[in-house]
Amino acid sequence: MIGKTLRKIYIGLVILFMYAPIIVLIVLSFNNSRSRVVWGGFTLKWYSALFSSSSYMNAFYTTIILAVLSAGIATVIGLAAALGITAMRKRNIQIMLFFTNIPLVNADIVTGIALMLWFVRFLPLGFMSVLVAHVTFNMPYVILCILPRLDAMDMHQFEAARDLGAGIRYAFWKVMLPDLMPGIFSGFFMAATMSLDDFVITYFTKGPGVNTLSTKIYTEIRKGIKPEMYALSSILFLLVLIILILINVTGNNASRSINKTIEEK
Amino acid sequence: MSKKLIELNHISKSFDNTLVLDELDLYIRENEFVTLLGPSGCGKTTLLRIIGGFEKPDIGSVFFDGMDITMLPPNHRQVNTVFQKYALFTHMTIAENIAFGLRIKKKSDAYIKDKIKYALDLVNLPGFENRMPDSLSGGQQQRIAIARAIVNEPKVLLLDEPLGALDLKLRQEMQYELIRLKNELGITFIYVTHDQEEALTMSDTIVVMNQGYIQQIGTPECIYNEPENAFVADFIGESNIIDGVMLEDRLVEIGGQKFACVDTGFEKNEPVDVVIRPEDVELGEPEGGQTEGTVTSIIFKGVHWEIQVESIIGITFMAQTTQHFPVGKRVGISIIPDNFQIMHKPQSEDEEKLIEE
Numbered sequence: 001m002i003g004k005t006l007r008k009i010y011i012g013l014v015i016l017f018m019y020a021p022i023i024v025l026i027v028l029s030f031n032n033s034r035s036r037v038v039w040g041g042f043t044l045k046w047y048s049a050l051f052s053s054s055s056y057m058n059a060f061y062t063t064i065i066l067a068v069l070s071a072g073i074a075t076v077i078g079l080a081a082a083l084g085i086t087a088m089r090k091r092n093i094q095i096m097l098f099f100t101n102i103p104l105v106n107a108d109i110v111t112g113i114a115l116m117l118w119f120v121r122f123l124p125l126g127f128m129s130v131l132v133a134h135v136t137f138n139m140p141y142v143i144l145c146i147l148p149r150l151d152a153m154d155m156h157q158f159e160a161a162r163d164l165g166a167g168i169r170y171a172f173w174k175v176m177l178p179d180l181m182p183g184i185f186s187g188f189f190m191a192a193t194m195s196l197d198d199f200v201i202t203y204f205t206k207g208p209g210v211n212t213l214s215t216k217i218y219t220e221i222r223k224g225i226k227p228e229m230y231a232l233s234s235i236l237f238l239l240v241l242i243i244l245i246l247i248n249v250t251g252n253n254a255s256r257s258i259n260k261t262i263e264e265k
Numbered sequence: 266m267s268k269k270l271i272e273l274n275h276i277s278k279s280f281d282n283t284l285v286l287d288e289l290d291l292y293i294r295e296n297e298f299v300t301l302l303g304p305s306g307c308g309k310t311t312l313l314r315i316i317g318g319f320e321k322p323d324i325g326s327v328f329f330d331g332m333d334i335t336m337l338p339p340n341h342r343q344v345n346t347v348f349q350k351y352a353l354f355t356h357m358t359i360a361e362n363i364a365f366g367l368r369i370k371k372k373s374d375a376y377i378k379d380k381i382k383y384a385l386d387l388v389n390l391p392g393f394e395n396r397m398p399d400s401l402s403g404g405q406q407q408r409i410a411i412a413r414a415i416v417n418e419p420k421v422l423l424l425d426e427p428l429g430a431l432d433l434k435l436r437q438e439m440q441y442e443l444i445r446l447k448n449e450l451g452i453t454f455i456y457v458t459h460d461q462e463e464a465l466t467m468s469d470t471i472v473v474m475n476q477g478y479i480q481q482i483g484t485p486e487c488i489y490n491e492p493e494n495a496f497v498a499d500f501i502g503e504s505n506i507i508d509g510v511m512l513e514d515r516l517v518e519i520g521g522q523k524f525a526c527v528d529t530g531f532e533k534n535e536p537v538d539v540v541i542r543p544e545d546v547e548l549g550e551p552e553g554g555q556t557e558g559t560v561t562s563i564i565f566k567g568v569h570w571e572i573q574v575e576s577i578i579g580i581t582f583m584a585q586t587t588q589h590f591p592v593g594k595r596v597g598i599s600i601i602p603d604n605f606q607i608m609h610k611p612q613s614e615d616e617e618k619l620i621e622e
Contacts, residue, residue, distance in 0.1 A: 156352035159319055162339045163346045164366035164417065174365075178356045 022237060029230035046231040056232065059216035062127070063196060063236075066212060070134035071191035077135070078142025078187060079180070085143070086150045100140045111137060112204035125207035133205040134195045141194055142187035149183030189247040196240055267295040270420065270453055271316060276325035278311055285311045286322070287477040293421075293455060298447055300456045300464040303474035304500070309457045310425060312474075316455065317346045317423050330420070340369075344421040345414035349429055351406045353398040359385075359409055360394040366417040384412035387446065404435045411446070421453040428463065440466050461501050465489065473497050494608055498540040505546065505582055509539040509607070517607060520578030522556055526605035538608045545604035546584035548574065554597020558582070560590045574598060 029047070033040025050056050085096050103111060115136065119129040153176070161171035177184075199214040206215060213236045217229055271293040278286040286308045293299050301309040314320040315327060318339035326335045334342060345366070354362050360381050367377045385391050388408035398406060407427055414422060424443075428436045444467055447454050458464055464471050465485040473480040473488060473496075481493045492498035495506050509519045511531040517524050519539060531537065551557045558576035569585045576582060576598055590596055 154350060154352055156348045156350055157354055159339070160346070160348055160352040160413075161354070161365065162319075163317060163344075164413070165340045165369040166365075167340055170369070175354055 025230055026234045026237070028227065029234045031227065031230075034227055046227045050228050050231050050235075053228075055211070056216065056228070059211040059213050060235070062210060063212040063214075063239075066127075066131060066134060067192045067195040070131055070138050070195045071188050073131075073135045074138035074142050074191045075184060075188045078139045078191075079146055079184060081139065082143050082146040082150055085147065100143055103137050104140050104144075108198070108200035109204075112201040115201065116204040119205055125205065127207075127210050129205045129207065130202055130210060130212075133201050134198065137198070137201060138191035138194055141190045145187035145190055146180060146183040149180050153179055186247050189243050193240055193243045193247070196236065196243070267297075269293070270295045270330060271455075272328040273312075273315075274326050274328070276312070276315060276322045276327070278308075278315065278320065278322050285477050286315075288325070289477070289479060291472065291479065291482075293453060295420075296451060296453055298444075298454045298456065298467060298469045300458060300468040300471050301474060302458060302461060302464040302471050302500075303480075304459055307474040308477040309459075309474050313346075313423050313425055313455060313457045316421075317344060318342050343419055344423055345417050345419040346423040346425065347407070347410050347414050347427045349426045351398075351403075351410045353406055353409060353413070355398055357398075358394065359390075359396050359398065359401075362398065362409060363413045363416055365413065370417075380416045384416045387415070387449070388412045389442075404431055404439065407431065407439065408442075415446075415450060415452075419452065421455060422450075424454060424456045426458050427456075428460075429458075436463070443467060465501070473500065475500070490606075492540060492606060492608070494611070495538045495540065498538075498606065498608070503543050503583065503585075505539075505541040505543065507539045507541070507580055509537050511535045511537050511607060515602070517605060520576070520580045522578045524555065524600065524605060525602040526607060527602050528605065528607040531607065531609075536610050538610060540606040540608065541582070541600055541604060543571070543583045543585040544569075545600060546574075546582050547599045547601075548572065548584055548586055548588070548590060548596045549599065551595045551597045554599045557595060557597050560592050560594045560596060563590060563592060 028036065030042050030044070031040055032043040032045070081100070085093055088096060112133075115129075115133045116125070119125055119132075123129050123132065157175050157179070158171055161175040162168070166174065197214075198212075199218065202212050203215050203218065206212075211219070213232060217232055217236075220226065220229055269292045273289060273291045276286050276289045277284070289308075289312070291312075301312060303309050311320060315322055318334075318337060318341075322335065326333055328334065329343065354365065357365070363381045363384055364377045367380060372380075381394060382391070385393055388411055390405060390408055390412070393401075393405075393409070398409065401409065407430075410427070411422075428439050431439065440463060443454070443456075456464075456467065465488075468485055470482065471485055471488050472482050475496055481488055481497045483491075488497065489501055492501060492504075498504045498506060507519055509517045511528075511534070512518050512523065513533060514529040514531070515526055517526050517528075517537065517539060548554075556576050556578050558574040560572055561575050561581070562573045564571045566585070569587050570589055572584045572586065572590055574582045574584060574596060582598060584598075
C-alpha cells in the first residue's frame with residue numbers, strides 16, 4: 001500500500017520537474033503583470049502584441065514554411081534513399097546506415113558551423129541556406145521511419161503486380177506506396193518537428209534578414225526578457241506538441257501493421 | 266500429342282558465382298500438368314522465375330508458342346504466377362485484388378464484375394468480394410491468389426510451392442481442387458514442389474531436378490517404378506539402394522549371393538546400383554526365402570509396418586509390410602525378379618558428387 005503511494009509520488013515528482021517550467025512559462029504568457037512572481041490577472045495582450053508585430057509574424061511564417069518544405073523535400077529524398085538502401089547487400093546496408101546516422105548524433109553546433117563554412121563559400125546565407133541545412137539533418141529521421149516498413153514488406157507483392165501486367169511505375173504507385181504510407185507520414189512529421197525545434201544549426205546557417213521563431217526568441221532575449229517572449233515560446237511548444245500527437249497517431253498505425261506482419265511470418 | 270508451348274534451351278543461371286542451373290533443356294506441352302520436383306536449392310524455383318520473367322538466364326533462351334521471350338518483362342508475358350506466400354495486396358479488398366490485372370487491361374466494369382464472381386465461384390469462395398485479405402485463413406488466401414491469376418486467362422499458370430504453408434489435411438483437399446481446376450480451365454500448369462507425394466498425385470509429367478540438372482523426366486508411374494539413377498530412386502519414395510555386380514543379363518550379385526532380375530544390356534561383371542522398393546521386400550518363414558535375416562527394428566506407420574532386417578549376406582533391408590514381425594525374429598527374405606531395378610554406377614566424380622549431395 002505504502003509502496004504503491006510512494007511509486008505514484010515518485011512518478012509525480014519526475015513529471016513535475018519535467019513540465020513545471022513549461023507550465024510556469026505558459027501561465028506567465030497570460031499574466032497581466034510584467035513581474036515574474038506576481039499574478040496580475042488574465043490577459044491576452046502579449047499574444048495580441050505578438051500577432052500585430054510584423055517581425056514576429058514573419059518569423060512565425062518562416063518557421064512554418066521551413067518546417068513543411070524541409071520535411072517535404074527530406075521525405076522525398078529519404079524515401080528514395082530507403083528504397084535504395086533496402087536493395088543493397090547486407091554489409092553495405094550497415095555501412096550506409098552508419099553514415100546516415102552520424103548527423104543524428106553529431107553535436108548540433110559542429111553540424112551548424114560546418115554547414116556555415118560550406119555555405120559561405122557556395123551559397124549566400126539566407127532562407128535557401130537554412131532550408132538546405134534543415135533538409136540535411138531531417139533526412140536520417142525519414143530514412144529511419146521508412147526502413148522498418150520496407151523490411152516488413154512482402155516484396156512478392158511487387159512481383160505479383162508485375163506478374164498481373166503492371167509496369168514498374170504502376171506497381172510502385174499502386175502496390176508499394178500505399179503499404180509504405182504510414183512510415184512516410186511519420187517520417188514527414190518527425191522531420192517537421194526536428195525543423196521546428198532546431199535553434200543551433202539555424203542560427204549558424206541563416207542570413208541577417210531571416211529569423212525563425214527560435215532564433216527570434218534568442219535575439220529578443222538578449223535585449224532583455226519581455227513577456228511577449230513567453231507567449232512566443234508557448235506557441236512554439238504548442239506547435240511541436242500538435243505534431244508529436246500526429247506522429248503518435250500515424251506511428252501507432254505503422255508499428256501496429258509492422259507487428260502484424262512479423263506475427264504472420 | 267499436343268504441341269510444345271514452352272521451350273527452354275541451354276538455360277544457365279548463377280547467383281554470386283554459384284551455378285544454379287546448368288545448360289538446362291526442357292519443353293512443356295500445351296495442357297500439361299508439369300511438376301518441377303527436387304530438394305531445396307536444386308534450381309526449380311529459379312527455373313519457374315525464369316519462365317515467369319522475374320529472372321533472366323545468363324545463357325540460353327526461353328520460347329513461348331514459338332516466340333523468343335527471354336528478354337520480355339513479366340507484365341508482357343501470357344503466364345500468371347501463384348506465389349508461395351500468396352502475395353495478396355493487403356490494402357485492397359478481395360474484389361480489388363482479383364480485378365487488379367483486368368483493370369490494367371482496361372476491361373469494362375461489367376466484365377470485371379462478372380469475372381470476379383466467376384473466379385470466386387471457381388475457387389469455392391462466393392461472396393468474399395468485400396473481405397480484406399488478412400481476415401482470411403491461409404487456405405482461403407491461397408484460393409484468392411489462384412483466382413487473381415486465372416481471371417487473366419493465362420495460357421500457363423505457374424505455381425511456386427503454393428501448398429507449402431498449409432496443414433496436411435488442407436493440402437490434400439487443395440490437391441484435388443487443383444486437379445479439378447486444371448481440368449476445368451484446360452490450361453498448362455507448371456508446379457514447383459519438394460513434396461514427392463504432391464508431385465505423384467497431381468502431375469501428368471514430373472521433372473526431377475538436383476543441383477541445377479534434370480535427373481529424370483517422366484510420368485509419375487515411370488518415375489516411381491523405373492528411376493533412372495540412385496538420386497531419383499532415393500528422392501521419390503523410400504528405397505533400398507545396394508551395391509551390386511551384374512554377372513550377366515538377368516543375373517545380379519548382391520553380398521555374394523546371386524539374384525534373378527529382368528534387366529539386360531550391362532557389361533559383364535559391371536558394378537551397379539540395385540534399387541529395391543521397401544514394399545517389394547517380402548518377409549516370411551526363414552527357410553522359405555532367398556536369403557534370411559533378423560528383424561532389428563519395427564515402426565508402426567499407420568497403413569503398414571516399417572521393418573529393418575539385418576540379413577546374413579551383410580545387407581540391411583528396409584521392408585514395408587502389413588504383417589507384424591517382432592524384433593529379434595528370424596525371417597526369410599524374397600524379392601521377385603521384376604522388383605530389382607538395376608542402374609549404372611555414376612561414371613565421373615562429378616556425377617558421384619551429384620548423387621551424394
